[in-house]
Amino acid sequence: MAVSMSVSREKGSSIFSGFRALGLYSSHLPHVVRFHKKHREFYVVTAVGQCFHTYNVSPRGNQGNALSEDISCLAADRMLVYAAYGKVISAFAKNREVVHTYKGHQADVHLLLPFGDHLISVDKESVVIIWDVESEDTYLQISFDKASFEVSAVMHPSTYLNKILFGSSQGSLQLWNVKSNKLLFTFPGWACAVTVLQQTPAVDVVGIGLASGQIIIHNIKFNETLMKFQQDWGPITALSFRTDGHPVMAAGSPVGHIGLWDLEEKKLIGQMRDAHTTAIAGLTFLHSEPLLISNGADNAIRVWIFDTPGGEGRLLRFRMGHSAPPTKVQHYDLSGQHILSAGQDGTLQSFSTVHESRQKRSLNKAKSKKKSVLYDTAKLPPITTFASESARQSDWDGIVACHQGFLVTTTWNYQKGSMGAHKLEPERFNKNRALNVHATAVDISSCGNFAVVALSSGHIDAYNIQSGFHRGQFGKDSAHSGPVRGVAVDGLNELVVSAGADRLLKIWKFKSKELLHTDSLPSSPASTLLHRDSGMLAIALDDFTISILDMETRRTVRRFCGQRGQVNDMTFSPDGRWLIVASMDCTIRTWDLPSGSLVNCFLVDSAAVSISFSPTGNFLASSHVDCLGIYLWSNNTLCSLVSLCPLPADYEPSVVMLPGTSDDEEVDTAVESLEMAEYVSPAQLDEQLITLSLLPESRWKNLLNLDIIKKRNKPKEPPKVPKAAPFFIPTIPGLVPQFGQSKVVNLGMLAQKSSFYLQLEGALETNLCKFLKELGPSAIDTELRSLAPDMGGDIRVMQSFLKMIGTMLHLKKDFDLAQAYLALFLKLHLQLIAEQPILMEEAERILEQLEETWISMQSLLNQSMCLLSYIKSALM
Numbered sequence: 001m002a003v004s005m006s007v008s009r010e011k012g013s014s015i016f017s018g019f020r021a022l023g024l025y026s027s028h029l030p031h032v033v034r035f036h037k038k039h040r041e042f043y044v045v046t047a048v049g050q051c052f053h054t055y056n057v058s059p060r061g062n063q064g065n066a067l068s069e070d071i072s073c074l075a076a077d078r079m080l081v082y083a084a085y086g087k088v089i090s091a092f093a094k095n096r097e098v099v100h101t102y103k104g105h106q107a108d109v110h111l112l113l114p115f116g117d118h119l120i121s122v123d124k125e126s127v128v129i130i131w132d133v134e135s136e137d138t139y140l141q142i143s144f145d146k147a148s149f150e151v152s153a154v155m156h157p158s159t160y161l162n163k164i165l166f167g168s169s170q171g172s173l174q175l176w177n178v179k180s181n182k183l184l185f186t187f188p189g190w191a192c193a194v195t196v197l198q199q200t201p202a203v204d205v206v207g208i209g210l211a212s213g214q215i216i217i218h219n220i221k222f223n224e225t226l227m228k229f230q231q232d233w234g235p236i237t238a239l240s241f242r243t244d245g246h247p248v249m250a251a252g253s254p255v256g257h258i259g260l261w262d263l264e265e266k267k268l269i270g271q272m273r274d275a276h277t278t279a280i281a282g283l284t285f286l287h288s289e290p291l292l293i294s295n296g297a298d299n300a301i302r303v304w305i306f307d308t309p310g311g312e313g314r315l316l317r318f319r320m321g322h323s324a325p326p327t328k329v330q331h332y333d334l335s336g337q338h339i340l341s342a343g344q345d346g347t348l349q350s351f352s353t354v355h356e357s358r359q360k361r362s363l364n365k366a367k368s369k370k371k372s373v374l375y376d377t378a379k380l381p382p383i384t385t386f387a388s389e390s391a392r393q394s395d396w397d398g399i400v401a402c403h404q405g406f407l408v409t410t411t412w413n414y415q416k417g418s419m420g421a422h423k424l425e426p427e428r429f430n431k432n433r434a435l436n437v438h439a440t441a442v443d444i445s446s447c448g449n450f451a452v453v454a455l456s457s458g459h460i461d462a463y464n465i466q467s468g469f470h471r472g473q474f475g476k477d478s479a480h481s482g483p484v485r486g487v488a489v490d491g492l493n494e495l496v497v498s499a500g501a502d503r504l505l506k507i508w509k510f511k512s513k514e515l516l517h518t519d520s521l522p523s524s525p526a527s528t529l530l531h532r533d534s535g536m537l538a539i540a541l542d543d544f545t546i547s548i549l550d551m552e553t554r555r556t557v558r559r560f561c562g563q564r565g566q567v568n569d570m571t572f573s574p575d576g577r578w579l580i581v582a583s584m585d586c587t588i589r590t591w592d593l594p595s596g597s598l599v600n601c602f603l604v605d606s607a608a609v610s611i612s613f614s615p616t617g618n619f620l621a622s623s624h625v626d627c628l629g630i631y632l633w634s635n636n637t638l639c640s641l642v643s644l645c646p647l648p649a650d651y652e653p654s655v656v657m658l659p660g661t662s663d664d665e666e667v668d669t670a671v672e673s674l675e676m677a678e679y680v681s682p683a684q685l686d687e688q689l690i691t692l693s694l695l696p697e698s699r700w701k702n703l704l705n706l707d708i709i710k711k712r713n714k715p716k717e718p719p720k721v722p723k724a725a726p727f728f729i730p731t732i733p734g735l736v737p738q739f740g741q742s743k744v745v746n747l748g749m750l751a752q753k754s755s756f757y758l759q760l761e762g763a764l765e766t767n768l769c770k771f772l773k774e775l776g777p778s779a780i781d782t783e784l785r786s787l788a789p790d791m792g793g794d795i796r797v798m799q800s801f802l803k804m805i806g807t808m809l810h811l812k813k814d815f816d817l818a819q820a821y822l823a824l825f826l827k828l829h830l831q832l833i834a835e836q837p838i839l840m841e842e843a844e845r846i847l848e849q850l851e852e853t854w855i856s857m858q859s860l861l862n863q864s865m866c867l868l869s870y871i872k873s874a875l876m
Contacts, residue, residue, distance in 0.1 A: 014642050022339070035078070075119075089119070110124055120154065128166075172188055257273045324628070326343040402439035486529075493510050533575075546567065600647070606625045700777070761797050788832060
């Protein structure tokens with residue numbers, strides 16, 4: 001039998017394969033807006049690393065695409081999306097298929113402009129190449145002297161046929177006719193670098209943003225400056241003009257503010273402060289609509305609507321991830337569809353693994369829209385760790401978080417998407433912030449009523465989440481003599497386990513706060529993780545080892561070594577069989593608890609700081625150093641057979657690219673490396689074990705009951721013969737009539753011996769069993785009946801059949817068939833066997849073999865049953 005049982009370990013991971021990235025929406029590159037005439041919808045294209053995403057302006061889906069390098073520039077027309085990465089430009093159709101590739105630049109491309117049937121690209125050496133989109137040929141190349149004219153912006157003035165306007169870092173502008181390759185006019189500029197060029201709704205008028213913060217509205221036909229504006233927030237990063245009848249211009253800044261200017265009254269009419277936490281990368285007013293789209297390097301895309309008096313826009317919808325790398329990720333409920341994530345930006349967010357439109361941001365939304373996105377997060381430091389429980393989420397808060405260097409722990413409400421009603425703080429310190437005491441670990445009981453908070457002072461306190469009241473502390477003075485590194489509550493609210501920097505592990509009664517057990521650890525603990533269903537506690541130590549403690553026996557049952565760096569996070573599989581460990585050596589290791597061995601290990605480019613296994617077991621979520629996204633890894637064991645053999649001690653893991661960051665070629669290579677290797681099962685696993693035939697039971701189980709079955713299936717009435725049945729013999733077509741073969745059975749054929757009988761007669765026992773396997777129950781019954789002398793058989797042939805059964809029992813192959821055939825043979829010929837000494841002697845030998853085999857098998861079965869009973873009842 002050939003089955004797929006193993007996975008090639010030459011590259012990648014046998015258990016996990018990259019699925020996709022969550023929470024990545026924008027970068028420092030400006031977005032691009034497209035209008036689809038057939039769909040009558042606007043689409044926004046943003047670049048994130050090596051991928052670009054396409055979104056509906058209405059909050060629906062997104063599509064991602066991966067390239068081999070980070071994208072340096074984006075552009076789009078009504079048919080294609082252009083992405084520049086390095087010195088290469090790719091054109092995508094339908095947002096996924098690469099239809100054109102343009103190569104010819106000697107430096108990195110940083111500006112793109114679709115221009116009818118052509119594409120204009122500018123590299124950092126100020127070389128401009130105009131491409132024919134379809135043929136991918138170079139239509140024109142213009143080389144500027146970088147010292148005197150370094151191209152920093154490019155645009156096509158509306159209604160100017162074949163004209164392109166270039167802006168430079170030196171401040172001057174040049175208008176070129178790209179068809180005739182002629183410089184038409186040079187604008188001296190305003191002695192400051194041009195950062196943005198944007199067409200205004202008026203023909204001949206261009207908006208020019210400068211590095212000094214000035215905005216110039218200039219008529220390029222008459223070379224006349226119409227108006228000037230000055231922003232005090234630094235260089236102009238983006239410009240856009242309303243086209244719905246309101247003469248308003250929006251200007252972006254490096255500090256995240258958006259200025260709104262009235263072009264008729266020539267004054268500032270509004271400031272959208274803190275629209276983003278980083279520089280505004282792009283601004284676009286949708287055509288003939290009061291909607292402004294903005295994006296920035298804070299990993300956010302926002303749509304603002306101008307429907308209120310006063311000129312300022314209000315936030316209509318957004319896509320937002322972490323603006324700083326997340327520090328802790330955790331699945332929220334048992335569905336496995338929601339992931340909570342806390343980042344260095346001070347936010348607590350929820351991401352959906354089903355669709356990103358279901359993302360929930362845990363901030364007070366009303367305040368964040370009015371005051372800015374920094375309103376709630378500025379008062380609290382970033383979250384370092386948190387615990388969640390969904391049992392009572394509809395009644396009160398279900399999330400408790402610890403903040404960096406902060407004594408107070410905060411509660412959060414998942415359903416409301418906001419900070420909770422309570423701030424948990426012990427009264428012993430009298431709110432003295434000078435003591436430099438902070439919360440280090442937290443856990444919530446499985447019922448969702450209580451929170452246990454551990455402090456750096458060694459104290460452990462219990463709180464009621466519903467009321468926020470303090471419900472006691474563990475230990476008289478303090479639970480530990482140093483900072484508490486981990487705390488956990490068991491699934492029945494009976495025990496609390498804590499680990500401290502004093503190298504002590506303590507188990508407490510949850511209700512009475514009484515100390516039950518103390519155990520010393522070989523090294524100072526870094527963190528702990530309890531699997532409530534199995535009662536296994538994982539303890540990560542500072543010496544890079546991991547100990548597994550059984551809460552029932554309070555003994556260390558496993559110890560895992562091999563990490564070459566600090567253990568950042570751990571997570572159990574839902575059944576408690578695996579422990580997945582992420583460490584600073586950039587590895588993600590999977591330890592098998594029953595066997596105590598390492599079964600999977602792979603490297604990532606950036607060390608994972610937090611991991612979480614889905615309660616359904618389908619995905620592993622991870623966050624990484626200097627990465628803003630949350631990465632999902634699919635569990636291959638759910639959809640294919642994976643052999644989890646222990647890895648050798650000298651195993652060298654290979655690097656696996658993060659999901660959504662590799663190009664198609666690398667993805668294909670990774671998939672090929674995970675193809676199942678063909679494993680051929682031997683005919684017999686061991687000589688001491690019996691092997692069954694794997695034939696259906698209907699082929700051998702009813703051999704003894706054939707008489708009953710035939711009697712039951714006997715027709716009640718004989719078949720009726722037609723009244724006038726014509727008698728004829730068919731003829732074969734041809735010139736000479738020939739009669740076909742008669743279907744009348746020749747009675748002489750019944751006297752012929754079957755091939756099975758002939759092989760037995762010749763004492764050939766090699767393929768007899770194989771021959772019988774191909775026969776049905778009735779045919780087998782007929783063959784065995786024909787062995788008797790009164791049916792034309794012989795005593796020697798019957799002896800050969802018994803020898804065949806003895807051979808099958810000796811080899812222990814097809815054991816079920818040997819039993820069935822022997823039972824039928826004894827039923828048919830028992831009296832004859834008792835009368836013939838030769839057959840009796842052979843039957844006695846078979847009896848000895850059967851007794852020996854059954855005694856051996858009974859011994860093995862008893863050993864297995866004893867071991868299973870011990871595992872089920874004994875305390876490991």
